[in-house]
Amino acid sequence: MKFFVDTANLDQIKEAKDLGILDGVTTNPSLMAKEGVKGDKAILAHYKKICKIVKGDVSAEVFSTEYKDIIKEGKKLAGLAKNIVVKVPMIKDGVKALRWFSDNKIRTNCTLVFSAGQGILAAKAGATYVSPFIGRIDDTNWDGMDLIASLSHIYSLHGIETQILAASIRNPRHIVQSFELGADVVTCPLKSMEGLLNHPLTDIGLAKFMADAKKTEA
Ligand code: G3P
Numbered sequence: 001m002k003f004f005v006d007t008a009n010l011d012q013i014k015e016a017k018d019l020g021i022l023d024g025v026t027t028n029p030s031l032m033a034k035e036g037v038k039g040d041k042a043i044l045a046h047y048k049k050i051c052k053i054v055k056g057d058v059s060a061e062v063f064s065t066e067y068k069d070i071i072k073e074g075k076k077l078a079g080l081a082k083n084i085v086v087k088v089p090m091i092k093d094g095v096k097a098l099r100w101f102s103d104n105k106i107r108t109n110c111t112l113v114f115s116a117g118q119g120i121l122a123a124k125a126g127a128t129y130v131s132p133f134i135g136r137i138d139d140t141n142w143d144g145m146d147l148i149a150s151l152s153h154i155y156s157l158h159g160i161e162t163q164i165l166a167a168s169i170r171n172p173r174h175i176v177q178s179f180e181l182g183a184d185v186v187t188c189p190l191k192s193m194e195g196l197l198n199h200p201l202t203d204i205g206l207a208k209f210m211a212d213a214k215k216t217e218a
Pocket of ligand 1: 133168
């Protein structure tokens with residue numbers, strides 16, 4: 001059971017790490033843009049900073065969509081640090097690139113996965129991780145959790161080593177359900193991770209303990 005934080009924000013990555021439960025980081029072009037990181041040099045430098053903070057896997061997404069360019073970009077990203085995992089979109093050229101990376105011992109995360117069929121292709125192409133996008137499936141009025149359950153069933157039935165990395169997590173309940181249904185990893189914003197802390201009975205119980213602790217003061 002692994003926890004990744006889904007952000008390119010260095011402060012949030014540090015905060016998640018300080019919680020003591022962080023196993024890795026995932027990013028994507030939208031998250032990089034949100035941090036105002038622009039241009040090849042700045043992007044590569046930003047990944048280096050993330051890899052210095054976190055020892056676990058850091059998914060760095062390619063911007064290219066054509067086979068040769070995906071390979072070129074992925075090689076460059078993988079060369080940045082040992083813990084970089086090249087994130088590749090679920091498209092035809094992406095699947096071919098997953099196979100190339102796998103054959104060349106470069107670890108990958110296949111992103112934008114919305115169906116079991118796509119998850120099968122990614123696994124067959126040797127992806128290290130496959131990223132089903134739970135929240136975005138829910139947005140379309142389908143149930144994202146069905147995909148986690150389906151992938152979990154198929155992968156265990158056929159002894160597939162590709163790890164299910166539940167992504168597009170929008171709330172703490174998504175995290176719990178993903179793990180319940182067999183996701184190997186959940187990546188989520190720090191806010192959802194911290195949401196797991198909350199329970200009103202904990203607050204009520206703590207207030208009572210604190211009040212009673214005062215009574216024990218000499
Ligand atoms: O890991 C993928 C994630 O960043 C997408 O999340 O909320 O934009 O669907 P969201």
